Amino acid sequence: MKKRILSLVLASAMVLSLAACGSKDTGSASEAPAPAEAEAEAPAPAEEEAPAEAEAPAGPVELNVTTTFAGEDGNAQNFKTAVDAWCAETGNSVADTSATSDETFKTRVITDFETGSEPDVLFFFNGADSNSFIEAGKVVSIDDIRAEYPDYAANMNDDLITDSLVDGKKYAVPVNGFWEAMFVNTEVLDAAGVSVPGAGYTWDQFLADCQKIKDAGYAPIACALGNIPHYWWEFAIFNHTSPATHLNIPESVDSEQGAAWVAGMEDIKALYEAGFFPENTLSATDDETFAMFTEGKAAFLIDGSWKVGGIVNACQSDPEDPSTLDAEKLAKFDVTYVPGMNDRKATDLIGGLSMGYYITTKAWEDPEKRDAAVSFVSYMTSDELVPVFAQHTASALKNAPAVDESAFNPLQVKAMAMMSGVTSLTGAVQDIFQGDCRVSTFDGMPEIVTGRVDAIDAVAEGIDAYNAQ
Secondary structure, three states: OOOOOHHHHOOOOOOOOHHHHOOOOOHHHHHOOOHHHHHHHOOOOOOOOOOHHHOOOOOOOEEEEEOOOOOOOOOHHHHHHHHHHHHHHHOOEEEEOOOOOOHHHHHHHHHHHHOOOOOOEEEEEOOHHHHHHHHOOOEOOHHHHHOOOOOOOOOEOHHHOOEOOOOOOEOOEOOOOEEEEEEEEHHHHHHHOOOOOOOOOEHHHHHHHHHHHHHOOOEEEOOOOOOOOHHHHHHHHHOOOOOOOOOOOOOOOOOHHHHHHHHHHHHHHHHHHOOOOOOOOOOOOHHHHHHHHHOOOEEEEEEEOOHHHHHHHHOEOOOOOHHHEOHHHHOOEEEEOOOEEOOEOOOEEEEEOOEEEEEEHHHHOOOOOHHHHHHHHHHHOOOOOHHHHHOOOOOOEOOOOOOOHHHOOHHHHHHHHHHOOOOEEEOOHHHOOOHHHHOOOOOOHHHHHOOOOOHHHHHHHHHHHHHOO
8 A cells, every 4th residue: 555645635535526427428438338339330341350259348237346335435425425426427326235334245245256256346455355356357457448448537546546456467456545643522621620631642641631531420432342443453553563564464573563463462551451442342232332423422432534424414313314414413523633652643644546446357357347337437436526536535636626515524624634744554464464463363352351361362363363474
C-alpha cells in the first residue's frame, strides 16, 4: 500500500450529482459500446472473419457483481443508484450479491473462487486477501485489460494503485480509500470534564482522561474485545513501531519487532485491568458497544472512515431517510487522532487505498460479458462517480475535484478538518498478518487481557503460524 497519500484525501472529497454521472462520458466505457450499439455497428460476418464467439454480444447481458457496498456502509445507496444509472444507460443488468465487509464475507468470496462461482466483477481487498485468486489466475491485470482497452483506468494515478503481493502487477481499480481514527462522544467528555483530544494527544494524557471518564460513571472506551479487537490491536502495535516499520512482520517474538507487538498487547491488557472498557467487553458484540457509544454511555471509539455513515444513521429516527436526521444529536460527535506513543505521533494514522474493482477471468473470457465488465468498472471509477464514493476519504484520481463543504454533513466536515492535520497514512499490518496467524491474538484477546495466556506466548504463536505458511 502506498503511503503518504494525504494530499489526495481532501482533494477527492466533493460529492457530485449522481444524476449527472449517469449522462456523462465514462472514459474507457466508450471503448466498450453498449450491446445494442455494438449490434447495430457490427457488419455482417464474412466467412474469413473472426469466429462467432469473438463478435460483439447480440443483446443486453447480466453481470454478476459483488461489492462491500451493503449494510451500514455509507455508500450502499450510492452504489444502488449508480448501478441503476449504468443499467439504464447501457441496457445491461446487474445481479448484485454485495454484502457487509467482514471475515465471513471474505471467506465467502474466496470459496466462490475455489468452487468456480466467482462473480464477473468484484470490489474487494487488494492485499493478502486477494492472493489466492490472483495466484490461481482468476482475475485479469489492469495492464492486460489496457492491451485491448487503452483508456481503462486512465484517469487514475497508477502510483496509487496497489501492487499485488503475488506478482507485483496491478489488478484492482480503486474508488475510495479509508482512514482509521478515534471518534468521540462530546456529551460524555463534557460530563467528565475532558476536552476533545487534539493533534498532540499522548498515551499518558489518554490514560488520565479515561480515568476521569470512568470516575464520572461512563465507559471510557467502546470496544468488544471478545468480538472485534482489530482497531485497538492495530494501534497498540503501531504505538511501538513507526510509519516506516509498522508493516514489517516480526521474524520472531524475540526480535525488536516481536517485542513491539508484545508491548502492544500488554497495553490493551493494562487498559482492561484499569476498567476502561465496558464491563461486558469480553462477551458483547461490536454492535452493542457501538450502541453504547451512540447512546452516550461511552466516550471513545476507534474505527474506520466508514463508521461516519453508521454514526449519522444512528442519529436518524429512520436510518434509511436522511431527512429524519437529528442534527442536535449528530453535533455531539467528533472525530480526532488516536493517542500516540514513542515514534508514532497521534497524527500518524492507519489508512490508504485498500480495495478496488477486479474483472474476473471468467468475465474476460466470455465474449458476451467482456465489454460490459469493462464498461461497468469504467463507469464506477469515473471522475464523476469516484468523488461520490470517496467523500471525506481518499482516491487515486489524477484530477480530483475541489472540496465543497456544503455538500457534507457536519461529521464529515469534522472528519475533513481532522484529516487536514494527518502527518502520515500507513497500511494495516493485519491485512498482511491474516487467517490463522491472527487467531491467537484476535480470537484470543480475552485470554490475553485476563492473564490466562501471556501476551508473549500469544504473539509467538501467531508469528509461528505466519512463518509456517
